[in-house]
Amino acid sequence: MRFTPGWAILWYFIPIANLWKPYQAMKEIWKASADPHDPGAAETSRLLPWWWFLWILSNIVGQVLVRVGLAAKEVDALIGANLLMVVSDGLDIVLDLVLLAIIDRIWRMQMSRFANRPTSGEPQTQPAPGASSV
Numbered sequence: 001m002r003f004t005p006g007w008a009i010l011w012y013f014i015p016i017a018n019l020w021k022p023y024q025a026m027k028e029i030w031k032a033s034a035d036p037h038d039p040g041a042a043e044t045s046r047l048l049p050w051w052w053f054l055w056i057l058s059n060i061v062g063q064v065l066v067r068v069g070l071a072a073k074e075v076d077a078l079i080g081a082n083l084l085m086v087v088s089d090g091l092d093i094v095l096d097l098v099l100l101a102i103i104d105r106i107w108r109m110q111m112s113r114f115a116n117r118p119t120s121g122e123p124q125t126q127p128a129p130g131a132s133s134v
Contacts, residue, residue: 001039003028023052026102033109047102054095061088 003011003025011021027044034042065088069081 001028001032019056022055023048026051030102030106033106033113036113045102045105047098047105051095051098051102054091054098058088058091058095061091 008022008025008029011025012018014021027048028039030044030048031039031042034044061084065081065084068077068084072078072081
């Protein structure tokens with residue numbers, strides 16, 4: 001894998017690179033979990049682009065919210081900032097649910113591979129593509 005666990009996390013904190021590197025790391029984790037022997041051939045879920053879109057959108061809305069909240073001096077402006085916070089919180093809930101679905105799918109793929117691994121006494125051979133397991 002190109003991304004180590006440490007870099008998969010650190011990319012979130014590096015300006016500019018944090019706009020695409022965390023997505024690439026998550027995509028690599030997904031593909032390696034789906035097919036550790038040939039990750040390049042593995043399909044990715046449609047959830048990944050949605051997760052990343054919601055992540056970027058949530059950060060933009062959060063930045064707008066901070067600026068609107070700091071500039072609010074009148075009651076109407078404070079009410080507007082509060083409404084924006086409700087929208088932001090709703091967006092974060094959807095983002096969290098999508099991320100939980102991704103984590104669950106990755107966990108299931110990894111546990112499936114773990115459960116089907118040979119024990120220490122068995123040889124670790126892969127069946128030929130299209131071979132029957134009879």
